[in-house]
Amino acid sequence: MKFTIKRTAFMNQLNNVSRAISSKSTIPILLGIKMTATEEGITLVGSDTELSIEGFLPIKDESLGLSIESTGSVVVTSRYFLEVIRKLPADTVTVEVNDQAIVNIQSGQSHFTLNGIDGNQYPLLPEIISEESIQLPTELFKELIAQTIISTSNQETRPILTGVNITLKGKQLTGVATDSHRLSQRTIEIMNDQELEIESMTIPKKTLNELSRIVEDEDHIKLIISDEQLIFALKNLTIYSRILEGNYPDTDRLIPTEHATRIVVNADTFYHAIDRASIMSNQGKNNVVRLEIEDQRVELSVYGSQLGSSNEAIETQTVTGESLQISFNPDYMKDALKTFNGTDIQMDFQSNVRPILLTAVEDETSSANLIQLLTPIRTH
Amino acid sequence: MKFTIKRTAFMNQLNNVSRAISSKSTIPILLGIKMTATEEGITLVGSDTELSIEGFLPIKDESLGLSIESTGSVVVTSRYFLEVIRKLPADTVTVEVNDQAIVNIQSGQSHFTLNGIDGNQYPLLPEIISEESIQLPTELFKELIAQTIISTSNQETRPILTGVNITLKGKQLTGVATDSHRLSQRTIEIMNDQELEIESMTIPKKTLNELSRIVEDEDHIKLIISDEQLIFALKNLTIYSRILEGNYPDTDRLIPTEHATRIVVNADTFYHAIDRASIMSNQGKNNVVRLEIEDQRVELSVYGSQLGSSNEAIETQTVTGESLQISFNPDYMKDALKTFNGTDIQMDFQSNVRPILLTAVEDETSSANLIQLLTPIRTH
Numbered sequence: 001m002k003f004t005i006k007r008t009a010f011m012n013q014l015n016n017v018s019r020a021i022s023s024k025s026t027i028p029i030l031l032g033i034k035m036t037a038t039e040e041g042i043t044l045v046g047s048d049t050e051l052s053i054e055g056f057l058p059i060k061d062e063s064l065g066l067s068i069e070s071t072g073s074v075v076v077t078s079r080y081f082l083e084v085i086r087k088l089p090a091d092t093v094t095v096e097v098n099d100q101a102i103v104n105i106q107s108g109q110s111h112f113t114l115n116g117i118d119g120n121q122y123p124l125l126p127e128i129i130s131e132e133s134i135q136l137p138t139e140l141f142k143e144l145i146a147q148t149i150i151s152t153s154n155q156e157t158r159p160i161l162t163g164v165n166i167t168l169k170g171k172q173l174t175g176v177a178t179d180s181h182r183l184s185q186r187t188i189e190i191m192n193d194q195e196l197e198i199e200s201m202t203i204p205k206k207t208l209n210e211l212s213r214i215v216e217d218e219d220h221i222k223l224i225i226s227d228e229q230l231i232f233a234l235k236n237l238t239i240y241s242r243i244l245e246g247n248y249p250d251t252d253r254l255i256p257t258e259h260a261t262r263i264v265v266n267a268d269t270f271y272h273a274i275d276r277a278s279i280m281s282n283q284g285k286n287n288v289v290r291l292e293i294e295d296q297r298v299e300l301s302v303y304g305s306q307l308g309s310s311n312e313a314i315e316t317q318t319v320t321g322e323s324l325q326i327s328f329n330p331d332y333m334k335d336a337l338k339t340f341n342g343t344d345i346q347m348d349f350q351s352n353v354r355p356i357l358l359t360a361v362e363d364e365t366s367s368a369n370l371i372q373l374l375t376p377i378r379t380h
Numbered sequence: 381m382k383f384t385i386k387r388t389a390f391m392n393q394l395n396n397v398s399r400a401i402s403s404k405s406t407i408p409i410l411l412g413i414k415m416t417a418t419e420e421g422i423t424l425v426g427s428d429t430e431l432s433i434e435g436f437l438p439i440k441d442e443s444l445g446l447s448i449e450s451t452g453s454v455v456v457t458s459r460y461f462l463e464v465i466r467k468l469p470a471d472t473v474t475v476e477v478n479d480q481a482i483v484n485i486q487s488g489q490s491h492f493t494l495n496g497i498d499g500n501q502y503p504l505l506p507e508i509i510s511e512e513s514i515q516l517p518t519e520l521f522k523e524l525i526a527q528t529i530i531s532t533s534n535q536e537t538r539p540i541l542t543g544v545n546i547t548l549k550g551k552q553l554t555g556v557a558t559d560s561h562r563l564s565q566r567t568i569e570i571m572n573d574q575e576l577e578i579e580s581m582t583i584p585k586k587t588l589n590e591l592s593r594i595v596e597d598e599d600h601i602k603l604i605i606s607d608e609q610l611i612f613a614l615k616n617l618t619i620y621s622r623i624l625e626g627n628y629p630d631t632d633r634l635i636p637t638e639h640a641t642r643i644v645v646n647a648d649t650f651y652h653a654i655d656r657a658s659i660m661s662n663q664g665k666n667n668v669v670r671l672e673i674e675d676q677r678v679e680l681s682v683y684g685s686q687l688g689s690s691n692e693a694i695e696t697q698t699v700t701g702e703s704l705q706i707s708f709n710p711d712y713m714k715d716a717l718k719t720f721n722g723t724d725i726q727m728d729f730q731s732n733v734r735p736i737l738l739t740a741v742e743d744e745t746s747s748a749n750l751i752q753l754l755t756p757i758r759t760h
Contacts, residue, residue, distance in 0.1 A: 080659060080687055087656045103688075109695070110656055114688035276467045276490055279460060307460055308483075308494035315489070 001037040001072025002096040005057065006065040007107065010042075010093060011085050013055040016237060017046035018078045019210045020053040032075035034122040035095070037068050045125065046078060051207050052125050052240040053214070065092060073119025076103050084112050125240055128226045132196055133233075134168070135220040140188040142215070144175045145208045147186045147339040147370055152205045153179035160246035162205055168198035176251050182332050183251060183355075183373040184339070200248050201225065207232075207241035214239070255371060256357050259348035261321035263298055264361060265314060267340035273312050274337070277302050278330035280310045288377050289330045293349075294323045317344060326352040327379045336372035352376055381417040381452025382476040385437065386445040387487065390422075390473060391465050393435040396617060397426035398458045399590045400433040412455035414502040415475070417448050425505065426458060431587050432505050432620040433594070445472060453499025456483050464492050505620055508606045512576055513613075514548070515600040520568040522595070524555045525588045527566045527719040527750055532585045533559035540626035542585055548578035556631050562712050563631060563735075563753040564719070580628050581605065587612075587621035594619070635751060636737050639728035641701035643678055644741060645694060647720035653692050654717070657682050658710035660690045667711065668757050673704045673729075697724060706732040707759045716752035732756055 017033060025031055025048060034045040041058040059066050074097045081103075085093060090108035097103050101116040145164070153161035165176045174187045211232050215221060222233040225243075232239040277289045280302040292299045296319050301311035326349060336358055337345075348357040355375050359368040397413060405411055405428060414425040421438040439446050454477045461483075465473060470488035477483050481496040525544070533541035545556045554567045591612050595601060602613040605623075612619040657669045660682040672679045676699050681691035706729060716738055717725075728737040738752040 077687070080663070083659045084656070084690075087652070087659065089652065089656070110653070110690070110692040112656075112660070112688060112690040115686070272467070272469065273490070276464070276469070276492075279463045279467065280492070283460070306495070307457070308492065310464075310490070310492045312490040 001035075001074065002069040002094070003037050003042060004065070004067050004069075004092055004094040005042070006063075007085060007088055007091055007093045009057065009064045011082075013044055013057055013236075014078075014082055014085060016214050017044045017053045017055045018082060019214065020046040020048055020051045020239075021078050022048040023079070029075055029117055029122055031077055031079070032117060032122070033078045033081060034073065034075045034119055036073040036119060037071045039068065039071065041066065042068070045122070047123065047125070047240075049123070050204060050242050051210065053210070054125065054238045054240070056236045056238075058236065072097055073122075074101055074103060075117040075119055075122050076114055080114060084114070126229050128224060128229055128231055128240075130224050130226045132194065132226075133222055133224045134173075134194065134196055135191055136173070136223055137188070137190060138215055138218055138221055140190075141221060142212050144173075144186045144188055145212050147372075148175045148177040148184040149205055149208060150335040150339065151177040151179055151182045151184040151372075155179075160202055160244050160248055163202040163244045164205070164208055165200060165202045165248040165251075166198055167200055168192065168196060173198075176248075178249070178251060178254075178373075181329070181375050182336065183254060183371070184336070185251070185255070185371040185373075187369050196225075198225070201230070202244040202246070202248050203230065204241060204244055207239065211239055254355070255373060256348065256350055256355060259321065259350055259357070261293055261319075261324045261349040262346055263293060263319050264317040264344060264346050265298075266317075266342070267337045267345045268342040269315055270345075271334055271337040273300050273314055274330045274333050276312065277310055278334070280305050280307060281330055283307045286377075286379075287329055287331065288327045288379060289333075290325060290327045290379070292325050293319060295319070321349075324349055324352060326356070327377045328356065328374055329377060332374055336374055339370065339372060353378060381415075381454065382449040382474070383417050383422060384445070384447050384449075384472055384474045385422070386443075387465060387468055387471055387473045389437065389444045391462075393424055393437055393616075394458075394462055394465060396594050397424045397433045397435045398462060399594065400426040400428055400431045400619075401458050402428040403459070409455055409497055409502055411457055411459070412497060412502070413458045413461060414453065414455045414499055416453040416499060417451045419448065419451065421446065422448070425502070427503065427505070427620075429503070430584060430622050431590065433590070434505065434618045434620070436616045436618075438616065452477055453502075454481055454483060455497040455499055455502050456494055460494060464494070506609050508604060508609055508611055508620075510604050510606045512574065512606075513602055513604045514553075514574065514576055515571055516553070516603055517568070517570060518595055518598055518601055520570075521601060522592050524553075524566045524568050525592050528555045528557040528564040529585055529588060530715040530719065531557040531559055531562045531564040531752075535559075540582055540624050540628055543582040543624045544585070544588055545580060545582045545628040545631075546578055547580055548572065548576060553578075556628075558629070558631060558634075558753075561709070561755050562716065563634060563751070564716070565631070565635070565751040565753075567749050578605070581610070582624040582626070582628050583610065584621060584624055587619065591619055634735070635753060636728065636730055636735060639701065639730055639737070641673055641699075641704045641729040642726055643673060643699050644697035644724060644726050645678075646697075646722070647717045647725050648722045649695055650725075651714055651717040653680050653694055654710045654713050656692065657690055658714070660685050660687060661710055663687045666757075666759075667709055668707045668759060669710045669713075670705060670707045670759070673699060675699070675703070701729075704729055704732060706736070707757045708736065708754055709757060712754055716754055719750065719752060733758060 036043040044055040088107035093107040103114040103116045105112040224231040298314040344361040358372040416423040424435040468487035473487040483494040483496045485492040604611040678694040724741040736754045739748040
């Protein structure tokens with residue numbers, strides 16, 4: 001195979017597919033990028049078996065300056081190939097592969113020779129034959145990812161909790177994540193022309209992270225679903241991912257519908273106060289801050305650290321209901337507050353041992369688009 | 381003690397003095413910043429015993445918004461104190477210390493209490509009584525630091541090589557550093573009104589690094605020298621450093637005065653070619669690239685790496701003298717090339733086992749302001 005292409009365009013697509021590759025992989029061929037030249041263009045693939053990303057550089061896209069002299073396929077170590085392409089001196093690069101899978105790279109006066117592997121040895125991507133697809137509005141879906149992924153678990157003891165669970169009923173698409181200490185839930189409205197229903201589908205965190213990073217200026221992402229796999233189809237880029245196995249816990253019953261105390265506060269104001277308090281709490285064994293609500297006074301404090309202590313009166317819009325002292329992990333609270341993007345929120349409390357519910361003031365609490373739930377810490 | 385000050389000005393000076401503090405210090409009090417309030421202002425000190433930085437916030441500088449209610453002295457853990465001051469909500473901060481060295485910090489609605497240590501327990505800074513001082517032109521001296529510090533040794537087996545050696549004869553101030561694989565030498569011209577002479581003074585790398593980072597918009601740095609100590613005096617900032625003990629090797633005799641081969645090349649062009657070649661050489665056990673000079677052709681290559689190989693013809697201005705094949709460490713060469721800031725340089729070779737000499741084309745080689753010397757690697 002032999003082709004010539006503009007270096008930056010090639011680089012961008014190499015970067016995209018390399019996101020799927022895990023540098024920790026113990027299977028050598030999976031440290032590589034598969035490059036295939038056909039008469040239609042160049043296809044690039046990176047994979048860690050659970051997530052695969054396929055990028056296409058079409059011959060008909062004239063901005064790529066692509067010319068293909070001969071077709072073929074090779075696998076070349078991603079890390080070095082990317083570094084070589086990035087540092088080459090000229091605007092274009094020519095890649096030529098011989099029968100022994102030796103990859104010759106030429107740009108300006110610079111020549112590189114990399115040892116490759118025959119492309120036929122690379123695992124095949126799953127073939128998904130499915131007519132079931134939905135169009136996701138890119139910006140809203142990226143919001144959903146950012147607002148829920150914070151509550152996914154990092155522990156492999158319950159793998160199902162390491163992903164975001166998606167359900168679709170009518171036009172309402174809901175994402176939920178929980179690590180059993182906190183819960184995030186976001187609902188967005190989508191076009192659902194095929195009137196598809198998704199009862200429960202848990203997408204791995206890595207898939208969603210990489211999708212968020214890769215997707216750029218497209219209005220919609222096409223989601224295609226089969227039994228154990230899903231595809232996010234973008235322009236010239238296809239993301240294959242497995243779906244996490246297992247039953248996702250029923251989270252609806254966890255979300256409180258009543259409250260004994262409510263404060264209304266700006267999310268950013270509260271975030272910065274927590275951020276300050278956590279300087280002290282992060283030092284001790286127990287990373288805990290205390291919130292005290294009494295009459296109209298709301299105070300945040302950290303005591304008992306060897307280092308010292310802190311307290312701060314919080315500026316609130318309104319305070320209603322019973323007095324309360326409640327403690328929580330400030331880092332979890334900061335994660336939750338950030339998802340509200342500086343709007344005013346209501347924090348609802350039932351008691352100091354029941355979860356704290358955060359919703360935007362503009363939302364009706366009973367049917368809020370964005371819910372963050374945080375379990376308090378019992379301090380005595 | 382009690383004082384109020386503008387938060388950002390306080391923060392800046394805290395950042396400056398904290399640069400001297402080593403987080404690895406095993407002496408707890410040296411993890412702290414000493415704060416002293418007198419009627420003239422606030423003095424801050426950070427130290428790792430070898431390097432101490434003293435910052436002053438004068439009451440007469442109205443831009444600081446400084447008011448001192450009572451005087452005194454305290455030591456407070458640098459890391460947490462800085463983080464608290466940085467995250468406080470209001471433009472001003474009030475610091476109050478009681479008899480038990482408890483430090484109260486207040487800004488807006490936020491209150492912090494940190495446990496401090498009595499300021500009298502902090503080690504005293506050396507008193508340097510010396511009339512001997514020179515004025516260093518800031519920009520030139522920073523250049524000298526950047527251009528020589530690359531060749532200082534990181535190994536404590538020969539401590540003297542971990543610093544930059546300074547000599548002063550007439551108006552010529554010269555800095556030299558060598559780790560025995562490479563050597564950097566820079567000469568600058570200074571005002572030397574006191575007609576001081578420095579025979580040999582080796583300044584620790586850390587001192588020079590921190591001086592470079594701290595010094596901002598002052599034209600000159602005052603250097604005061606005593607037997608074992610030196611002081612860099614800036615406006616409101618004083619850097620105390622020990623001088624490294626021992627005899628610095630005689631480096632003059634190492635600098636070649638003749639050459640058998642000379643190439644003239646742009647420093648940046650050559651840098652990028654080396655940078656590309658080192659992708660390959662960095663993988664193998666031997667981080668070596670080979671330069672081949674034959675007639676007018678100059679070629680850089682890497683062979684024998686398991687990964688692959690690379691070669692590149694280098695664009696040169698002129699090539700004179702004998703043919704040559706020479707190998708060297710590309711990372712050391714990159715460090716040396718960077719110091720020439722994109723100008724054209726001459727590379728002089730005696731043979732493939734003698735040091736490579738780099739000087740700027742505009743310099744007379746025999747009395748060059750900037751010299752970089754690099755020992756080749758014997759490959760067979």
